[in-house]
Amino acid sequence: MLIKSRSTHDCLESEVTDHSLYLQRRRFMEVSARGLGLAAIAPSLLLSACSDAATDDGRDQASSQPAQAADELTPYKDVTSYNNFYEFGLGKSDPAKYAADFKVKPWSVKVEGAVEKAGTFDLEDLLKGVQQEERIYRLRCVEAWSMVIPWYGFALSDLINKLKPTSAAKYVQFETLYDPAQMPGQKGRALDWPYVEGLRLDEAMHPLAFMATGLYGKDLLGQNGAPFRLVVPWKYGFKSIKSIVVIRFTETEPATSWNLANPREYGFYANVNPKVNHPRWSQRKERRIGEFRKRPTLAFNGYGDQVAGLYQGMDLKRYF
Numbered sequence: 003m004l005i006k007s008r009s010t011h012d013c014l015e016s017e018v019t020d021h022s023l024y025l026q027r028r029r030f031m032e033v034s035a036r037g038l039g040l041a042a043i044a045p046s047l048l049l050s051a052c053s054d055a056a057t058d059d060g061r062d063q064a065s066s067q068p069a070q071a072a073d074e075l076t077p078y079k080d081v082t083s084y085n086n087f088y089e090f091g092l093g094k095s096d097p098a099k100y101a102a103d104f105k106v107k108p109w110s111v112k113v114e115g116a117v118e119k120a121g122t123f124d125l126e127d128l129l130k131g132v133q134q135e136e137r138i139y140r141l142r143c144v145e146a147w148s149m150v151i152p153w154y155g156f157a158l159s160d161l162i163n164k165l166k167p168t169s170a171a172k173y174v175q176f177e178t179l180y181d182p183a184q185m186p187g188q189k190g191r192a193l194d195w196p197y198v199e200g201l202r203l204d205e206a207m208h209p210l211a212f213m214a215t216g217l218y219g220k221d222l223l224g225q226n227g228a229p230f231r232l233v234v235p236w237k238y239g240f241k242s243i244k245s246i247v248v249i250r251f252t253e254t255e256p257a258t259s260w261n262l263a264n265p266r267e268y269g270f271y272a273n274v275n276p277k278v279n280h281p282r283w284s285q286r287k288e289r290r291i292g293e294f295r296k297r298p299t300l301a302f303n304g305y306g307d308q309v310a311g312l313y314q315g316m317d318l319k320r321y322f
């Protein structure tokens with residue numbers, strides 16, 4: 003995220019969609035949407051209303067703007083080869099290269115803080131009885147690129163309910179594995195390791211907040227945050243912490259890695275907000291990986307009808 007994204011006109015060959023892939027993806031989307039049966043989620047995934055869209059010169063467009071074309075899935079190859087995972091290097095292709103042998107079995111998770119079921123658990127035990135399902139969510143990076151991914155996993159609220167936070171818990175913090183022998187990026191000082199992220203407890207309990215264990219029907223690869231990672235679709239991608247080993251319930255707002263690294267550029271809330279520019283670039287548009295033209299960025303990444311209520315009364319320019 004320290005590195006500025008490519009200019010509007012750059013286009014990699016791998017980003018130009020081949021027609022047969024396109025058709026396959028459309029079919030996959032239809033099957034997934036049917037299989038999901040998620041009436042509350044599917045419409046906002048398939049159609050993006052442009053009421054909050056911006057023109058090239060930054061002026062708001064009329065709310066009568068026609069809906070955008072249906073979201074297409076980002077090809078598996080791009081999802082697994084264009085990544086941000088600084089523990090494995092700063093380049094987009096570094097995680098795929100350096101996480102190839104990342105060991106995720108056995109995997110222990112420590113649960114601590116204001117919670118009844120504190121302890122250290124093997125991941126398989128931790129997830130026993132937690133219902134897994136597929137969900138298609140957009141991921142919007144603060145660097146102004148985005149993807150549409152068929153994730154596999156479970157509602158974060160299901161796990162939290164199982165862990166039983168006490169009434170003192172107001173936030174939940176997550177921590178990534180610290181293992182410089184396996185994660186060469188941790189030998190450098192790009193961030194203060196381990197990577198940490200957090201949510202207010204009501205954000206974490208929102209039905210859209212998700213923990214992924216897989217994507218495209220396969221287990222997560224190291225570069226995408228194996229064996230499990232957070233997916234918060236209405237927030238910038240950096241909230242979606244990977245390869246989690248600690249879940250900590252706290253009374254006060256926990257530290258988050260990007261906020262620690264640069265509080266002027268990265269806030270605790272990090273809701274996708276096209277009206278709040280990153281200090282070094284605009285957030286009004288985004289480049290969907292696999293597409294040529296930039297598209298307008300939607301408030302809360304298009305999930306505003308479901309999540310805006312969490313932030314009622316807050317000045318989202320201040321709490322960015």
Ligand code: MTE
Binds near residue numbers: 087178241243
């Ligand atoms: N989690 C850890 N531990 N380390 C990271 O560097 N990068 C974040 C997030 N989670 C990051 C992380 C950022 S900036 C983004 S955009 C997403 O992961 C990218 O997820 P993806 O590579 O699966 O697309």
